[in-house]
Amino acid sequence: MAPMIDALILGASGYVGGELLRLLAAHPNIRPTMLVGDSDAGKSLGEVHPALALAYPQASVRKYDAEMLRDAGLVFAALPHGKSQELAPAILDAGLPFVDLGADFRLDSAEEYARWYGEEHGAPKLLDTFAYGIPEFHRDRIKGAKAVSAAGCYATAAILALKPLVEAGLIAPGTVTVDGLSGVSGAGKAPSAKTHFDSVHGSVGAYGLLTHRHTGEMEMMLGQSVLFTPHLVPMDRGLLVTAYGMAAGQGDPLDALASAYRDEPFIRVSDQPPATKSVAGTNAAHLTARRCERTGRILTQCAIDNLGKGAAGQMIQCANIMLGIEETAGLPVAGMWP
Numbered sequence: 563m564a565p566m567i568d569a570l571i572l573g574a575s576g577y578v579g580g581e582l583l584r585l586l587a588a589h590p591n592i593r594p595t596m597l598v599g600d601s602d603a604g605k606s607l608g609e610v611h612p613a614l615a616l617a618y619p620q621a622s623v624r625k626y627d628a629e630m631l632r633d634a635g636l637v638f639a640a641l642p643h644g645k646s647q648e649l650a651p652a653i654l655d656a657g658l659p660f661v662d663l664g665a666d667f668r669l670d671s672a673e674e675y676a677r678w679y680g681e682e683h684g685a686p687k688l689l690d691t692f693a694y695g696i697p698e699f700h701r702d703r704i705k706g707a708k709a710v711s712a713a714g715c716y717a718t719a720a721i722l723a724l725k726p727l728v729e730a731g732l733i734a735p736g737t738v739t740v741d742g743l744s745g746v747s748g749a750g751k752a753p754s755a756k757t758h759f760d761s762v763h764g765s766v767g768a769y770g771l772l773t774h775r776h777t778g779e780m781e782m783m784l785g786q787s788v789l790f791t792p793h794l795v796p797m798d799r800g801l802l803v804t805a806y807g808m809a810a811g812q813g814d815p816l817d818a819l820a821s822a823y824r825d826e827p828f829i830r831v832s833d834q835p836p837a838t839k840s841v842a843g844t845n846a847a848h849l850t851a852r853r854c855e856r857t858g859r860i861l862t863q864c865a866i867d868n869l870g871k872g873a874a875g876q877m878i879q880c881a882n883i884m885l886g887i888e889e890t891a892g893l894p895v896a897g898m899w900p
C-alpha cells in the first residue's frame with residue numbers, strides 16, 4: 563500500500579478549498595493535515611465548512627506559517643492571483659510538489675501575464691518551472707514537474723472542446739468564438755454586489771466583455787485568437803461552454819473528439835448535448851460537437867463542474883500524476899442526480 567502524503571492546503575476556507583477537502587476525504591493516499599485560511603484562522607473547519615464537519619471533526623483553520631512546509635509532502639494553493647508569486651519560491655526551495663490553482667503561473671510569459679492581469683509578474687523566472695495543468699494534454703510534462711499550474715475553469719472547458727478540432731484542421735484559424743455559462747461559485751466565496759442573491763436570482767448576465775483573463779489561456783493552447791464572452795447564471799455550481807468556428811476540412815468533429823479522448827477516464831463524448839447537472843460533484847467533462855452544413859460552421863460544447871474539473875478535481879488529478887498515484891484516485895465520475 564502506498565504511504566499517505568500529508569497535504570498543506572492554502573486557501574482552505576474558500577469554495578475551492580472546501581471542494582478539495584470534500585474530495586480528499588475519500589482519497590486513499592492524500593491526507594489534508596494543514597489547512598490555511600487567514601480570514602478564518604482560529605475557527606474549526608466545521609464552522610467554516612459545515613458540510614465537512616463530520617469528515618474532519620478535529621480540523622481547524624490556521625494562519626500560514628512557513629514552518630508548515632517542514633511537515634508537508636504536498637502543497638495545494640487556491641489563492642487570488644498574485645499570492646502564489648509570493649509563496650512559490652519557498653515552496654519550491656523546500657522541494658515540495660506544488661499544485662497551484664491561481665493564475666500566476668498559467669501563461670507562457672510575464673508579458674502575457676501583464677497583458678491579461680494588468681500588473682507586472684513578481685516571479686517571472688519561475689514561469690518555466692510550472693507545467694500547465696490540463697492532464698489530457700500535458701500528462702507527460704505534469705508527471706515530471708515540480709509544480710503545476712492548474713488551468714482556469716472556463717479555459718479548461720473551452721480547450722477540451724476545441725483543441726482536438728483545431729489540431730485536426732476542422733476549424734479555420736482566427737474564427738473561434740466561445741460563450742461560457744458559469745454558476746456563481748466561480749466568482750469565489752467573498753460576497754459582492756454582482757453575486758448577491760438579489761442580483762443573480764432570476765437573471766443571466768454577461769461580464770468581462772473582450773477582456774476576460776481566461777482568454778489568454780485559450781489563445782495560448784489553441785494558437786489563435788479567441789473571442790470569449792462569459793455569463794453568470796443563477797445556479798451554485800456548473801459550467802457550460804459552447805464554442806463556434808468556421809468549418810475547414812471534411813472530417814466529423816464528433817469523431818475527432820471521440821478519437822482524441824478515447825482512453826481518457828474523465829471525458830465522455832456523446833451525440834447528446836451535455837448538461838451541467840450531469841457532471842455536478844465530479845471531475846468529469848461531457849462533450850459533443852456538430853458540423854452545420856447550412857452555415858459552414860463547427861459547434862462544440864463542454865460541460866464541467868467549475869469546482870470539480872474546473873478547479874479542485876483537476877488539481878487532485880494533477881497531483882496524482884505528479885506523485886505516481888493512480889490518476890483517478892479520489893475523483894468521482896458519477897454526477898449527483900437529481
